[in-house]
Structure formats: C-alpha cells, structure tokens
Amino acid sequence: MSQSVPAPTPGSLSSRSTRGFARRALLGTAVTASAIVTTHGVPEASAQTAPVVIKALPIDRANVLAGSRFDFRVEVAGAQPDRIEITVNGQDADTFFKGANAVRTNEIAGKSGEVTYRNVTVANPGPVSVQVIATVAGRSYVDTFTWTVLRMGAGQARNVILFISDGMGFPTVTATRIVSRGITEGKYDGFLNMDRMEYRGTVTTSGYDALVTDSANSASAYATGHKSVVNGMGIYEDNTKDPTDDPRVENIIELAKRTRRMATGLVSTADITDATPAAFAAHTRRRSEQAFVASTYLEDGHRPDVLMGGGSRWFLPKAQQGASSDDRDLVAEFRAAGYAVAATRTELRATPASATKLLGLFHTGNMSVWYDREETKNPNVLGKFTDQPNLPEMTGRAIDALATNPNGFFLMVEAGSVDKQLHPMDWVRAVYDNIEFDNAIGVARRFQEKNPDTLIIVTADHSHAMSITGTYTPYEGKLGPDAVGTYAESVFPTFTRKRGDGFPDSPVTKTTLAVGWANHPEHFDDGTTVWAEPLGPSIEDPQVKGTYIGDPKRAPSGKGVLMPRTVPASVNSEVHTADDVPVMASGPGSEFFNGLVDNTDLFWGIVASLGIDPLSPNGRSPMGKITGGRFGDPANPASRPHFAKP
Ligand SMILES: [Zn+2]
Structure with missing residues (x-):
C-alpha cells in the first residue's frame, strides 16, 4: 500500500x-x-x-x-x-x-x-x-x-456492553448452537442469543508483529484502536527491557472516564488481571505482570467501577497467600475507596443493591469452568471454591451497578475459559462455558429491551484449531477415529434438553460431535470427550526435559490412537490460529460491526457509537450522525479510511 x-x-x-x-x-x-x-x-x-x-x-x-x-x-x-x-x-x-x-x-x-x-x-x-x-x-x-x-460524529449509544468469548472461532459458535439448541433434519431447533443480533461481521486478528495473535494484543486492538504485539497491551513495543515504559495509547476505559465520566466495568471468568480484561485499562509490554495490572486498576483514570472475576492472589499480600505488587492489600484499599467487596456468590448476592462500586474476586486464580462449577461440582476440582457465581449473575450485577451512572457505561464481559479449555482440546468444557457466555448475553439483551440506547457487541479475540468433522457414535467396539461419522454417517447428535436453561442434560450421549484439531501436541485419542477433571493432552517427557509427549490418561479405554504432534515438541497444548473470528452486534451503532473489519475497527465502532470526542468539553461530538457504517468526520473524507481501502 x-x-x-x-x-x-x-x-x-x-x-x-x-x-x-x-x-x-x-x-x-x-x-x-x-x-x-x-x-x-x-x-x-x-x-x-x-x-x-x-x-x-x-x-x-x-x-x-x-x-x-x-x-x-x-x-x-x-x-x-x-x-x-x-x-x-x-x-x-x-x-x-x-x-x-x-x-x-x-x-x-x-x-x-x-x-x-x-x-x-x-x-x-x-x-x-x-x-x-x-x-x-x-x-x-x-x-x-x-x-x-x-474525529467522530455524534453517537447514538449511551451504553456499550462488549462480550468477548476468548478463543471463540466460528466452529465454537456452531458447536455451541448444536449442543445448546439442537438440530433436526438440517434445521436448527433454536438459535443462540448471539445468533439473534442484527449485524454479523468477520474480524481479522493479527497484531503488528506476527500473524497469530494472543489475547493481549488482540484485546489491546479492541480497547485502543492500535495494533500491538504478542503479550503487549495498550502499548507499542519499544527497545527497552522495562515492560511498563513502552509508548502508551489511550484505552476505551480511560477515554470513557476522562472525556465523559462514564461508569466502566470488567467481568471475566479468568483472573480479572488476565490479558483480555487488563488490556481495557492497563498498559504493559508483558501480560504476565498481573500484580502490576491489579495495582493499575486502583489508580485514578484507570479504575473501573466494577471488577469481577478470579485472580484474588494479585490483590492480596503474602500474609494472605497473595502475590500483590509491593505486598499491598489491594482488597482493603479498594474497600477504603468505597467498593463493596465479595469473595463468594453468597457475598455477591449480599452486596447492597445501592453499591455502585464492586470488587468481586471469587478464586485465587481462574474461576472454575461451568461443567465443574455447576454440573458435577467435583470437590477434587473445586477445592475450597464451592461458592462461585456464574457469568450471567456477574453480568447482571455489573449492569445493575453501572446503569446508575447518568453518563452511561462501558462494560466488557469475558468468557475467559473457552480459550483455556480449547488449549487442552476439551471442547465439551469449552462449549459449556460458551453456553454460559451466551446466557450472559441473554441477560444483557433483556436489559437492552428496556434500555434501547444500549449497544451490545459479541466477539472473540482469536480462534482455535477446533473443527467439527462430523459426529461420533461408538458402537460395536469401535472407538476413536473408527467411530467418527463423516458425510452421510454424520447423523445428528442426540443431546437432550429437559432443563430449559440452554445446557444439555448430559454431555454424554449416544451420538455426540466428532471434533478434530488442526494443530496439536502428541496425544492419545480414543474418542473420549468428557473427562472427570480438566486434563491436558500431554505430559513432560521424562527423558527430555521441556518437551511433551502424549498422556495415556487422555484415553481411559487404553485403546487410544497416538496422534503425532503438529507443533514443536516444546508446545504442550493446542495453539491459537490466524483464522478470522465472528462479531455480532445489536443496538445503536451495530451497523459498524458488519462486513470484514480489522480488529482495531472494533474500537472505532465503539467510539463512533458513543460519539466520544476528547476535543469537546463534554466529550460528545458536536458533529452530525455518521451513517453507512463508516467512522470519522463526515466533512472530511480523509478521515474515513475504513472499509474503503482495498
Ligand atoms: Zn489462548
């Protein structure tokens, strides 16, 4: 160009x-x-x-x-x-x-x-x-x-809720729809909440350093409108070692607070300091600096009104088994700053309805996934975290708190463990968390019905190598690849749904999905799709430190096929792909999220929908409404490069 x-x-x-x-x-x-x-x-x-x-x-x-x-x-x-x-x-x-x-x-x-x-x-x-x-x-x-x-035109949206399902590629959406809603004679028996949005587009995902992104630079593109590098957020990478001194770009939470005094919130099932939420408020070259991110959340100008998720260890001092920056007790500091604090679902429900500032930290690390947290309640997996809220609950509570601000709000809600379960190639746990994600979108849609000036955007930050090959029906002793039904043999899955909550009654059924992976470490496959506990595909090779081989536990039948690795031996999980991801949107400004968009364009769509204008004293653009799915100053064609470029 x-x-x-x-x-x-x-x-x-x-x-x-x-x-x-x-x-x-x-x-x-x-x-x-x-x-x-x-x-x-x-x-x-x-x-x-x-x-x-x-x-x-x-x-x-x-x-x-x-x-x-x-x-x-x-x-x-x-x-x-x-x-x-x-x-x-x-x-x-x-x-x-x-x-x-x-x-x-x-x-x-x-x-x-x-x-x-x-x-x-x-x-x-x-x-x-x-x-x-x-x-x-x-x-x-x-x-x-x-x-x-x-420079943006006048926006029509008062509130923006951005939903990110980490790692949700198109096949994950399809699998979620099949498992959650069912399909008969080729027609779906129902659609997901995310399927029923007015606009649907396709997002490119690369950062400026490499073809395949991680969650940090991808979320950074959404949060700032600038591409970044793997592990970087809110920054351009400089040539110094210090991960906190890299050149910064302003993010949407800072803009919403500084120019419009909007309420802001971050909700995730991962550590709330993990890459996706952190990119919306913090600036660092290294996403692993989670203690730094936690302390950033407390600073003026970056401080979200609502923070809910896992990762309490980054907020707590050593004396409370934490690993906070400078051994601070950030939970106490948030409390002193007027935040209602909750560490369990029960405590969250007990927060006063009048509380508009909330800090909910429900796990020391990532929150447990839906399947373990709400279905099996397996004590071996949950440990002492037997009372965690779910994503729809957290979303609803966050909206209640933020919607009290007369200037509107920006809320980002992440299903963090869709990615964290696709890495170990556990599509059932990933899909269950994506159903939970879709139910959280349902909570936002019901708020939007009463508050039509709310824009809802649903997207992912990158895809995974998951693909639906057909269906899987073990019969006559056949297991693994031998039991995969392709083409005409891919008879429809047999999940039942008596509960009516979007989840199947059981993930174990006569005919389930046959899911393949375009990249993977060495692993055993006997067709097992549900393990009692989250389980990686590979273990460290006792002969060669730092390299990984298939874990026999993955194939409990003992008849697993050994799948040779398609990534270097040093990689112990399936990895992200360069695939495009979907974006769906509903509400004022949703037309911006249509067609093929660069990942940085999501930022511009949000800013255009809200009409954020840092040059105006009240942060609102004095210019006319932008139409036609273009951004920028309507009087200045040079400021509208998006989509128009070949
Ligand atoms: Zn990932």
Missing part, C-alpha cells in the same frame, strides 16, 4: 516512499548515495543490508482518535545517531507537539538513539506525516510514516 501523502523533502535529501522489492533493491545498492532511504516493515534479512533502521511509534498506517492521548517515540537502530530530526506535517516535532518534552536517549550503547514525547495529542483530523532524519557519521537516513487522525 503506498502512502497517500508525500513527505515534505527537506534540503538536498531525497525522500521516497518506495516499498517492497524496489526499496529493498535500493537498500542494497544505494551506499554510494549521500542520502539513503531506509524503511519500516522490511523483512529482517533485508534490514541487515540497511545500516540504519528507523522506527516510529505509533506505526505507519495507525489511526489516531483526535484528542486522544498517546506517547510518540522514534527509535533509530543499527548505529548511534549524531542527530535525529523529526518533522510532523512539515513542522518541527517540538513545535507540532507544543508543550511536550522530547526525551532523547541512547538505550543500546553505541547502537541506537531514541526520542520520546509522552502524552501528546493531535487535534486536526486527516493524514499526519511523520518524517525522521537520522544523521550517522555525516550521512543522513530518512523515513516517513503516515497516521490518520479521526
């Missing part, structure tokens, strides 16, 4: 926007020229031929919300530059970002130079061209980067 705005050409330097092969050839041959055009986005091998590589953060082709806060950083790698000159739209960067302090550093001795501006904003919508000239030993290197600054 070529840059639409040519960079200004200072002095005698030649600035070229060549890309791809032409530019790479240039890099290999231009050493005699007085000016060399270096490049971003060049593959590593080609970059080796470039003595100096210039990086700008935010990256080329980033979209920036007018008036949103972000850190701007330029990194020059390969040599220590004598000078780094930065112009933005032809102005010196110090002038353009007036009031911001440029901090100049040399992080890698003799081999780098950086310039960082913290907390800057851009007001005018349209293209922004950043040109960087690095001078090394009398030779100049130049590169240009283009961002698009967008």
Whole structure:
C-alpha cells in the first residue's frame, strides 16, 4: 500500500516512499548515495543490508482518535545517531507537539538513539506525516510514516456492553448452537442469543508483529484502536527491557472516564488481571505482570467501577497467600475507596443493591469452568471454591451497578475459559462455558429491551484449531477415529434438553460431535470427550526435559490412537490460529460491526457509537450522525479510511 501523502523533502535529501522489492533493491545498492532511504516493515534479512533502521511509534498506517492521548517515540537502530530530526506535517516535532518534552536517549550503547514525547495529542483530523532524519557519521537516513487522525460524529449509544468469548472461532459458535439448541433434519431447533443480533461481521486478528495473535494484543486492538504485539497491551513495543515504559495509547476505559465520566466495568471468568480484561485499562509490554495490572486498576483514570472475576492472589499480600505488587492489600484499599467487596456468590448476592462500586474476586486464580462449577461440582476440582457465581449473575450485577451512572457505561464481559479449555482440546468444557457466555448475553439483551440506547457487541479475540468433522457414535467396539461419522454417517447428535436453561442434560450421549484439531501436541485419542477433571493432552517427557509427549490418561479405554504432534515438541497444548473470528452486534451503532473489519475497527465502532470526542468539553461530538457504517468526520473524507481501502 503506498502512502497517500508525500513527505515534505527537506534540503538536498531525497525522500521516497518506495516499498517492497524496489526499496529493498535500493537498500542494497544505494551506499554510494549521500542520502539513503531506509524503511519500516522490511523483512529482517533485508534490514541487515540497511545500516540504519528507523522506527516510529505509533506505526505507519495507525489511526489516531483526535484528542486522544498517546506517547510518540522514534527509535533509530543499527548505529548511534549524531542527530535525529523529526518533522510532523512539515513542522518541527517540538513545535507540532507544543508543550511536550522530547526525551532523547541512547538505550543500546553505541547502537541506537531514541526520542520520546509522552502524552501528546493531535487535534486536526486527516493524514499526519511523520518524517525522521537520522544523521550517522555525516550521512543522513530518512523515513516517513503516515497516521490518520479521526474525529467522530455524534453517537447514538449511551451504553456499550462488549462480550468477548476468548478463543471463540466460528466452529465454537456452531458447536455451541448444536449442543445448546439442537438440530433436526438440517434445521436448527433454536438459535443462540448471539445468533439473534442484527449485524454479523468477520474480524481479522493479527497484531503488528506476527500473524497469530494472543489475547493481549488482540484485546489491546479492541480497547485502543492500535495494533500491538504478542503479550503487549495498550502499548507499542519499544527497545527497552522495562515492560511498563513502552509508548502508551489511550484505552476505551480511560477515554470513557476522562472525556465523559462514564461508569466502566470488567467481568471475566479468568483472573480479572488476565490479558483480555487488563488490556481495557492497563498498559504493559508483558501480560504476565498481573500484580502490576491489579495495582493499575486502583489508580485514578484507570479504575473501573466494577471488577469481577478470579485472580484474588494479585490483590492480596503474602500474609494472605497473595502475590500483590509491593505486598499491598489491594482488597482493603479498594474497600477504603468505597467498593463493596465479595469473595463468594453468597457475598455477591449480599452486596447492597445501592453499591455502585464492586470488587468481586471469587478464586485465587481462574474461576472454575461451568461443567465443574455447576454440573458435577467435583470437590477434587473445586477445592475450597464451592461458592462461585456464574457469568450471567456477574453480568447482571455489573449492569445493575453501572446503569446508575447518568453518563452511561462501558462494560466488557469475558468468557475467559473457552480459550483455556480449547488449549487442552476439551471442547465439551469449552462449549459449556460458551453456553454460559451466551446466557450472559441473554441477560444483557433483556436489559437492552428496556434500555434501547444500549449497544451490545459479541466477539472473540482469536480462534482455535477446533473443527467439527462430523459426529461420533461408538458402537460395536469401535472407538476413536473408527467411530467418527463423516458425510452421510454424520447423523445428528442426540443431546437432550429437559432443563430449559440452554445446557444439555448430559454431555454424554449416544451420538455426540466428532471434533478434530488442526494443530496439536502428541496425544492419545480414543474418542473420549468428557473427562472427570480438566486434563491436558500431554505430559513432560521424562527423558527430555521441556518437551511433551502424549498422556495415556487422555484415553481411559487404553485403546487410544497416538496422534503425532503438529507443533514443536516444546508446545504442550493446542495453539491459537490466524483464522478470522465472528462479531455480532445489536443496538445503536451495530451497523459498524458488519462486513470484514480489522480488529482495531472494533474500537472505532465503539467510539463512533458513543460519539466520544476528547476535543469537546463534554466529550460528545458536536458533529452530525455518521451513517453507512463508516467512522470519522463526515466533512472530511480523509478521515474515513475504513472499509474503503482495498
Ligand atoms: Zn489462548
């Protein structure tokens, strides 16, 4: 894709926007020229031929919300530059970002130079061209980067509830519909709540560093409108080790609080500091910094009004078996800040109806999954956590608390363990948690019926390698692959549903789904789909530390087929895939979530639906309504690049 705005050409330097092969050839041959055009986005091998590589953060082709806060950083790698000159739209960067302090550093001795501006904003919508000239030993290197600054039109939504089922690809939705609603003669006997939304689109999932995303950079794209890197959230990766100093971009919770004083909430069945919820409020290069995330949740500007999920250990000091930052008792600190605190379902139900600030931490780690928590109540699995609320309950309580804010609310609800059960290839536990997720959407839909100014969005952050091959009917001693019914033999599953709560009466039935996996570690398969306890597919090889082999326990019949691994031996579970994922939406602004959208576009859809405008004193866009599923300033076609780009 070529840059639409040519960079200004200072002095005698030649600035070229060549890309791809032409530019790479240039890099290999231009050493005699007085000016060399270096490049971003060049593959590593080609970059080796470039003595100096210039990086700008935010990256080329980033979209920036007018008036949103972000850190701007330029990194020059390969040599220590004598000078780094930065112009933005032809102005010196110090002038353009007036009031911001440029901090100049040399992080890698003799081999780098950086310039960082913290907390800057851009007001005018349209293209922004950043040109960087690095001078090394009398030779100049130049590169240009283009961002698009967008200003939103008036929004129609007062509240936004974003549902994320972690790892829910299209096959997981299909399996959930089959198991939960049933299918007869090729027609479904009912549809899921998420199926009955007005709009349905497809979301791309890659981060800027790699094809396959993890939950951190994916949620970061939804929360900030900027792509990030694996394990990163709310940041662009810099060249320093510190995971908390990377250039930040403002997230939706910060924007909703700062510009509109909206109520905000995060609910998850995983640790509430896990990647997906954390990306909506915190900034770190390393998602494992969960104690840091927990302490961020208490800070002004980042503090959600409602936090519910697992992961109490990140909030508690050592004396209470916790691992909090600086050994603080964050639970006590939240209580002192006016939060009602609950550690069990019973305590959650006992919180006063008037409580608008809630901290619910129902497990030291991830909450147990529905199948163990609500169906078998297996004491070996639950341990002392026998009184955990479910996702529909938490969602309902969160909405009750947040809806009291006259400025509206933003709530993110995550089914965290759909992913955590797809990794060990336990599709039954994953689907049960996805039914729980769909029931939570039902709670939000009932709120929306009475509050039609509520936008509900349902999506996933990435997919898994699960696929429905057909159905599985063990008979005449046949097990495993031999009992899989393909094509005409894939007779319809026989789950029964007398309870009427969306769940089948039992996951064990004569004909169940035959689920295959496009990637997996070595494992045994005898067709077992329900294990008494969550069980990984592989165990560490006693001969070779750090590598994994099939666990015979996976095939209790002792007749399992050994499936050879399709990923490196160091990988002990099935892994995420690059597949697109679904997005469904209902309510004002739902038309933005349609067709093929980039994962960063979900942020823009949320901001456009709410009409968030940091430039207005009340945070509301003074401009007209945006129609036609496009974002940005209707008076400025340059600010509407989405979908229109080839
Ligand atoms: Zn995962």
